Amino acid sequence: MKNTLGACHCKADHFPLTIEKIVIDEHAIDQELVSFVKTASFQKIVIVCDNITDQIAGKRLMSLLHGITEVISLQLEANKAGDVTADERTLVSALNGIPLDTDVLIAAGAGTIHDIVRFCAYQRGIPFLSVPTAPSVDGFTSAGAPLILNGKKQTIQTKAPLALFADINILREAPQQMVAAGFGDMLGKITSLADWEVSRLLNAEPYCPTAARITKTALDQCLARTDEMAEKTHEGIRILMESLVISGLVMLMLDHSRSASGGEHHLSHFLEMKALENQKRQVLHGAKVGCASILLADIYHSLIQVDIDDDQMKKTIHSVYKGLPSGQKMAEWMKHVGGPTEFKELDVEESLLSEALACAHQLRDRYTGLKMIDQYDLLSKIKHGRG
Numbered sequence: 001m002k003n004t005l006g007a008c009h010c011k012a013d014h015f016p017l018t019i020e021k022i023v024i025d026e027h028a029i030d031q032e033l034v035s036f037v038k039t040a041s042f043q044k045i046v047i048v049c050d051n052i053t054d055q056i057a058g059k060r061l062m063s064l065l066h067g068i069t070e071v072i073s074l075q076l077e078a079n080k081a082g083d084v085t086a087d088e089r090t091l092v093s094a095l096n097g098i099p100l101d102t103d104v105l106i107a108a109g110a111g112t113i114h115d116i117v118r119f120c121a122y123q124r125g126i127p128f129l130s131v132p133t134a135p136s137v138d139g140f141t142s143a144g145a146p147l148i149l150n151g152k153k154q155t156i157q158t159k160a161p162l163a164l165f166a167d168i169n170i171l172r173e174a175p176q177q178m179v180a181a182g183f184g185d186m187l188g189k190i191t192s193l194a195d196w197e198v199s200r201l202l203n204a205e206p207y208c209p210t211a212a213r214i215t216k217t218a219l220d221q222c223l224a225r226t227d228e229m230a231e232k233t234h235e236g237i238r239i240l241m242e243s244l245v246i247s248g249l250v251m252l253m254l255d256h257s258r259s260a261s262g263g264e265h266h267l268s269h270f271l272e273m274k275a276l277e278n279q280k281r282q283v284l285h286g287a288k289v290g291c292a293s294i295l296l297a298d299i300y301h302s303l304i305q306v307d308i309d310d311d312q313m314k315k316t317i318h319s320v321y322k323g324l325p326s327g328q329k330m331a332e333w334m335k336h337v338g339g340p341t342e343f344k345e346l347d348v349e350e351s352l353l354s355e356a357l358a359c360a361h362q363l364r365d366r367y368t369g370l371k372m373i374d375q376y377d378l379l380s381k382i383k384h385g386r387g
């Protein structure tokens, strides 16, 4: 992939990959990570986890690395709602728990633990190794850390891991809802890629066909393996994790998240901010993204029928949205993998969802179907929902 994008004909500068090693197999930790640590001759390692991921991966890493180098385990604590969140309290206590002479961190957990570790590694100027415990999100290899600062979610550019070691047997033990969340994050590429394409056609936004193609290929290989993801087979989980990693690497090389994040992510961020404001427990990122993408696909299909007094817009809507799978088809895939398909399953009320559809586009400058809908007041012209 490195060479493919390196030789890219789009005029943008693509960033060279700084990740030295990516391993997704059953010996990722006991063989590959151990030999990586030995070769790098790290002096002091801190494994960052929470009480759940400590049981899943932390303790095992401790015993594998003990004797090779000095190794400490740092367990992050959940907040009152029961979530470990990447907020000031957790970030300060994590930084405080990392001795100054530490030369590498290991993120042993899912998305949030990675974001906390990414931030700490960046602040300390040291590398970190990624050990995902669930195939739940595409951000493991990215440099952006979504943090909650002053009660608001903001993405800060920090650093990507030095290497990623994903143990398939650990990933297969992840709860089905986390597997479905990873699938939901991939499902979101259906609408994020459509949004990027629409913006290219309407606004001449810089577009990298290679990046879009690689992301689409990763998406398609997921869609072809839903049976195996539902069963959590070795191959199904490997393909899901590989697709998530590929999507993350594309973002890293583009140095932005355009390929992987569109209107569906803005809806998800909006709902997440509302949950923070109301101190509600957070729902898995990929669950919200999946539901949002299903909803948007339905809306985008409906737009094809709407009479719009703008020829270029009409042509664009037709050419981009016609080829999208229907919301119903996407819901079938999501359901098959064990995930939610509608926001009411996530306890999001109809009124809040309407507010999200109307306002989420304001969160980012990025042009998406949501912005287009707002610009032409299209929502009032269609009836959405799958009955």
Ligand SMILES: [Zn+2]
Pocket: 137, 138, 185, 188, 265, 285, 289
């Ligand atoms: Zn995502």
Ligand SMILES: [Zn+2]
Pocket: 005, 008, 009, 010, 011, 012, 014, 207, 208, 209, 210, 211
């Ligand atoms: Zn390119």
